[in-house]
Amino acid sequence: MSTEAQDLEKLTGGEYKYGFVTDIETDTVPKGLDEDVIRLISKKKNEPEWLLEWRLKAFRVWQKMKEPTWAYVDYPEIDYQDISYYSAPKVKERPKSLDEVDPELLATYEKLGIPLKEQEMLAGVAVDAVFDSVSVATTFKEKLQDMGIIFCSFSEAVQEHPELVKKYLGSVVPPADNFFAALNSAVFTDGSFVYIPSGVRCPMELSTYFRINTLGTGQFERTLIVAEDSSYVSYLEGCTAPMRDENQLHAAVVELVALDNAEIKYSTVQNWYPGDKEGKGGIYNFVTKRGKCAGVNSKISWTQVETGSAITWKYPSCILLGDNSVGEFYSVAVTNNRQQADTGTKMIHIGKNTRSTIVSKGISAGRSQNVYRGLVKIMKNADGARNFSQCDSMLMGDKCGAHTFPYIENNNSTAQMEHEATTSKIGEDQIFYCNQRGIDTEDAVNMIVNGFCKEVFRELPMEFAVEAQKLLGISLEGSVG
Amino acid sequence: MKQDKALQTFRTSFEEFEKGLNGEYSSPVHARRRDAMKRLSETGFPTLRDEEWRYTNLAALLETEYVRPTQKAAVDFSAVDTKRFLDIGQMLRLVFIDGVYAPELSDLSTASGKLRVQDLATVINEQPDEVLSLTGAVDEGARHPFTMLNDAFTEQGALIHVGQGAAELPPVHLLFLASGGAKPLLITPRILIRAEANSEIDVIEQYVALGDGAYFTNAVVESHVAENAHVHHYKIQEEGPAAYHVAASYARVARSGSYSNHYFGFGARLLRNNLHLVLDDEAAECTMNGLFMPMAKQHMDHHTVIDHAKPHCNSHELYKGLLFDEARGVFSGKIIVRQDAQKTDAKQSNNNLLLSENALVDTKPQLEIWADDVKCTHGATIGRLDDDAMFYLRSRGLPKEQAHSVLAYAFASELVSHVRLEPLRQHLDDAIHRRLERSGIE
Numbered sequence: 001m002s003t004e005a006q007d008l009e010k011l012t013g014g015e016y017k018y019g020f021v022t023d024i025e026t027d028t029v030p031k032g033l034d035e036d037v038i039r040l041i042s043k044k045k046n047e048p049e050w051l052l053e054w055r056l057k058a059f060r061v062w063q064k065m066k067e068p069t070w071a072y073v074d075y076p077e078i079d080y081q082d083i084s085y086y087s088a089p090k091v092k093e094r095p096k097s098l099d100e101v102d103p104e105l106l107a108t109y110e111k112l113g114i115p116l117k118e119q120e121m122l123a124g125v126a127v128d129a130v131f132d133s134v135s136v137a138t139t140f141k142e143k144l145q146d147m148g149i150i151f152c153s154f155s156e157a158v159q160e161h162p163e164l165v166k167k168y169l170g171s172v173v174p175p176a177d178n179f180f181a182a183l184n185s186a187v188f189t190d191g192s193f194v195y196i197p198s199g200v201r202c203p204m205e206l207s208t209y210f211r212i213n214t215l216g217t218g219q220f221e222r223t224l225i226v227a228e229d230s231s232y233v234s235y236l237e238g239c240t241a242p243m244r245d246e247n248q249l250h251a252a253v254v255e256l257v258a259l260d261n262a263e264i265k266y267s268t269v270q271n272w273y274p275g276d277k278e279g280k281g282g283i284y285n286f287v288t289k290r291g292k293c294a295g296v297n298s299k300i301s302w303t304q305v306e307t308g309s310a311i312t313w314k315y316p317s318c319i320l321l322g323d324n325s326v327g328e329f330y331s332v333a334v335t336n337n338r339q340q341a342d343t344g345t346k347m348i349h350i351g352k353n354t355r356s357t358i359v360s361k362g363i364s365a366g367r368s369q370n371v372y373r374g375l376v377k378i379m380k381n382a383d384g385a386r387n388f389s390q391c392d393s394m395l396m397g398d399k400c401g402a403h404t405f406p407y408i409e410n411n412n413s414t415a416q417m418e419h420e421a422t423t424s425k426i427g428e429d430q431i432f433y434c435n436q437r438g439i440d441t442e443d444a445v446n447m448i449v450n451g452f453c454k455e456v457f458r459e460l461p462m463e464f465a466v467e468a469q470k471l472l473g474i475s476l477e478g479s480v481g
Numbered sequence: 482m483k484q485d486k487a488l489q490t491f492r493t494s495f496e497e498f499e500k501g502l503n504g505e506y507s508s509p510v511h512a513r514r515r516d517a518m519k520r521l522s523e524t525g526f527p528t529l530r531d532e533e534w535r536y537t538n539l540a541a542l543l544e545t546e547y548v549r550p551t552q553k554a555a556v557d558f559s560a561v562d563t564k565r566f567l568d569i570g571q572m573l574r575l576v577f578i579d580g581v582y583a584p585e586l587s588d589l590s591t592a593s594g595k596l597r598v599q600d601l602a603t604v605i606n607e608q609p610d611e612v613l614s615l616t617g618a619v620d621e622g623a624r625h626p627f628t629m630l631n632d633a634f635t636e637q638g639a640l641i642h643v644g645q646g647a648a649e650l651p652p653v654h655l656l657f658l659a660s661g662g663a664k665p666l667l668i669t670p671r672i673l674i675r676a677e678a679n680s681e682i683d684v685i686e687q688y689v690a691l692g693d694g695a696y697f698t699n700a701v702v703e704s705h706v707a708e709n710a711h712v713h714h715y716k717i718q719e720e721g722p723a724a725y726h727v728a729a730s731y732a733r734v735a736r737s738g739s740y741s742n743h744y745f746g747f748g749a750r751l752l753r754n755n756l757h758l759v760l761d762d763e764a765a766e767c768t769m770n771g772l773f774m775p776m777a778k779q780h781m782d783h784h785t786v787i788d789h790a791k792p793h794c795n796s797h798e799l800y801k802g803l804l805f806d807e808a809r810g811v812f813s814g815k816i817i818v819r820q821d822a823q824k825t826d827a828k829q830s831n832n833n834l835l836l837s838e839n840a841l842v843d844t845k846p847q848l849e850i851w852a853d854d855v856k857c858t859h860g861a862t863i864g865r866l867d868d869d870a871m872f873y874l875r876s877r878g879l880p881k882e883q884a885h886s887v888l889a890y891a892f893a894s895e896l897v898s899h900v901r902l903e904p905l906r907q908h909l910d911d912a913i914h915r916r917l918e919r920s921g922i923e
Contacts, residue, residue: 063666070532149592191547226588252665314560338540393848393850395850395852395853395855397853398820398823398852398853398854399820400853401849401850401851402848402850403847403848403849404846404847404848404859405842405845405847406845406846406847406861407845408832408842408843408844408845408861409842409843410835410842410844410863411841412838412842413835413836413837413838413839413840413865414838414865415835415863415864416862416863416864416865417861417862417863418860418861418862419844419846419859419860419861419862420858420859420860421848421858421859421860422856422857422858423848423850423855423856423857423858424855424856424857425855427853
């Protein structure tokens with residue numbers, strides 16, 4: 001092995017830094033899944049009848065569905081009866097303020113570097129921290145309430161705004177959409193709900209930190225964001241998870257609805273436990289994310305930085321229904337050791353003069369596999385549609401793989417579409433250039449990788465961009481990242 | 482299901498085929514045929530649910546019942562002037578009428594000891610082992626159901642053997658004439674090419690229809706390119722408006738060898754062209770160029786696979802589509818770079834020009850890369866003629882139709898410029914011009 005390869009091995013061999021299990025009593029439903037479990041979840045959450053019916057319908061569809069196998073990922077068969085579908089921290093009453101929150105829980109956040117109190121005061125970010133499946137602390141709620149913005153946990157929304165939930169739930173990702181979405185629809189426990197009323201520009205970045213904690217519970221989050229006419233919201237989602245050996249399934253569903261002239265910006269930094277060097281343990285992240293630009297001139301923008309999870313399988317998509325609507329997808333996916341990522345986007349152009357941009361950067365190191373899979377579809381009536389896609393892959397080490405599978409389907413002659421992809425490694429001449437100027441190899445690689453991802457990082461909100469760069473560094477351990 | 486019914490029909494005609502074989506029944510070539518039929522029966526024909534066939538509906542193709550051509554063609558072709566189809570000076574010509582070799586129209590007078598060109602039926606009779614050694618250029622697993630169908634009915638076709646060090650040879654022209662009569666025929670040519678070390682050859686494969694009737698051409702070409710040998714393979718598709726054409730070309734290239742495939746698609750109602758190439762040793766090279774110009778309701782589907790199995794290999798791929806009327810085009814190109822194939826340089830582009838409101842294109846350029854020290858790029862575009870360029874030409878007094886034609890020709894001609902035979906370039910240029918005239922771009 002050459003010295004370069006050895007360096008790479010050393011540099012990319014980093015262990016997960018955020019691994020620990022918090023010891024908090026949790027209220028967990030026995031393992032297994034049948035209609036009774038769904039009824040139990042629904043009852044525990046005190047849900048209205050229609051939602052229970054909705055769940056049961058999804059469950060019945062799910063039972064008839066087969067787990068998809070087309071993705072470029074490899075994992076042992078999941079036993080869906082061996083998962084506990086509900087887990088909530090045992091808190092008798094919902095806390096009114098941070099003082100009432102279990103101090104140990106708060107300490108967990110401190111360890112993760114998310115000082116909730118500090119953030120509340122200094123950062124100006126409203127954090128809806130999800131600890132396993134139930135929201136325990138929601139900040140800045142009142143301030144937002146004054147503006148008519150609803151930002152709460154999903155279960156709260158079901159209780160307090162059932163008409164909104166009923167109207168939009170499943171309107172973008174129908175329960176029968178795919179295997180994991182159906183599963184989520186049947187058993188989702190909590191998540192976030194955001195509603196921005198007409199003409200309101202949300203003054204702060206809304207943010208949720210997810211934590212998966214109880215051993216052996218899958219987490220099924222449901223997020224629904226609705227932006228009314230001429231409103232704007234930027235939503236951040238970030239996650240870290242404790243180290244454990246058992247694979248954990250995470251099948252979330254995120255739905256975005258943007259009405260006339262509305263804009264939604266959804267940013268994700270995902271850093272769940274990727275498993276150890278041999279790929280043992282680690283989170284399975286099978287997510288369905290989709291946004292619907294329902295109104296004219298609406299815009300939905302997805303930005304994601306994926307560094308964690310043993311397996312990532314997600315395609316944040318945009319349905320560009322309204323005329324002149326815009327869809328964007330910016331992604332950095334980093335895989336190391338034995339990680340597998342099959343990610344990309346779908347842009348469905350239906351309205352006239354719809355535009356979409358796709359920028360995807362994949363970095364694979366170690367023995368990982370990184371796949372970009374995307375679909376751009378221009379429907380018959382989407383006159384003047386425009387798409388630009390760029391997918392770049394960077395390979396570090398000779399045992400990893402980078403694959404690109406774009407699907408471009410065009411039914412309209414006035415559409416203009418471009419797709420570009422490149423695959424390369426960090427050039428020895430680039431490293432040499434840096435070394436020559438006194439920058440050591442570690443810093444040089446770091447710099448080059450950050451430059452490679454800059455287009456995407458630029459799209460992230462400031463607070464996140466810093467974290468993302470840090471994460472990239474940790475994922476590839478210091479210098480290679 | 483249509484797939485099952487079609488399979489049943491093909492099985493029946495295979496049984497009839499077997500009955501007429503007499504002595505050949507026990508030959509190893511026939512054992513291979515039977516084996517292929519068996520495998521086809523197990524696999525069945527693809528449907529839209531198969532990833533590789535999702536853009537091409539085979540219903541119409543499979544619904545038609547085909548008969549195998551009899552030894553005597555229904556039409557008298559003896560008066561046909563074969564030069565009419567392609568006249569590029571001195572060359573070896575093999576003519577097939579409805580898939581059956583027609584020695585009276587063929588011209589093998591310029592064959593030499595270094596270049597052996599024979600019709601396949603004779604070779605199967607005389608040297609079955611040679612036929613077997615040349616089939617299966619790539620792994621059996623890469624053979625799709627229609628190749629199996631051709632495997633099962635392998636009888637007619639050509640064998641081209643280029644001796645060691647042979648170069649400066651006249652091109653070989655394989656002309657497939659279809660009568661396109663009332664009865665839909667099943668035509669299954671098989672072309673086997675072996676280029677020994679340090680040799681160079683041009684092979685032109687041309688499909689022409691004389692009538693408008695429906696028939697099904699199911700062709701397979703297998704090329705074996707030895708060390709430092711160069712094979713230039715041209716395919717000109719000018720079949721009739723009711724013809725179905727499903728073809729596959731397989732090639733394996735040895736050290737420092739090169740294989741180039743130049744494809745020009747004009748004809749057929751439904752066309753599917755598969756290319757599968759393995760760069761099997763260091764410094765091997767390949768070029769895949771294609772131009773397709775479907776009009777009316779034509780459907781043209783192109784699937785290419787370039788497998789970089791060894792280090793230091795280069796590949797260049799350029800496919801362009803010009804689509805008129807309600808035509809539909811598909812391009813799916815895959816580049817695989819194996820784990821050991823370091824220093825690979827692969828380029829792939831697919832550009833499509835939609836010249837009508839109802840034309841449709843699906844493209845799927847794919848990279849599958851398992852090695853790190855590589856340079857791989859792909860690009861795909863879909864669009865219409867550039868408004869600025871149009872304005873430029875119009876402002877200089879060109880009528881709209883002519884301006885269109887100039888721009889469309891400029892787009893297409895790049896592919897012609899890569900053809901190294903000058904007279905063939907001329908032929909292709911004419912074909913493109915005829916196409917542009919006939920289409921009457923809006």
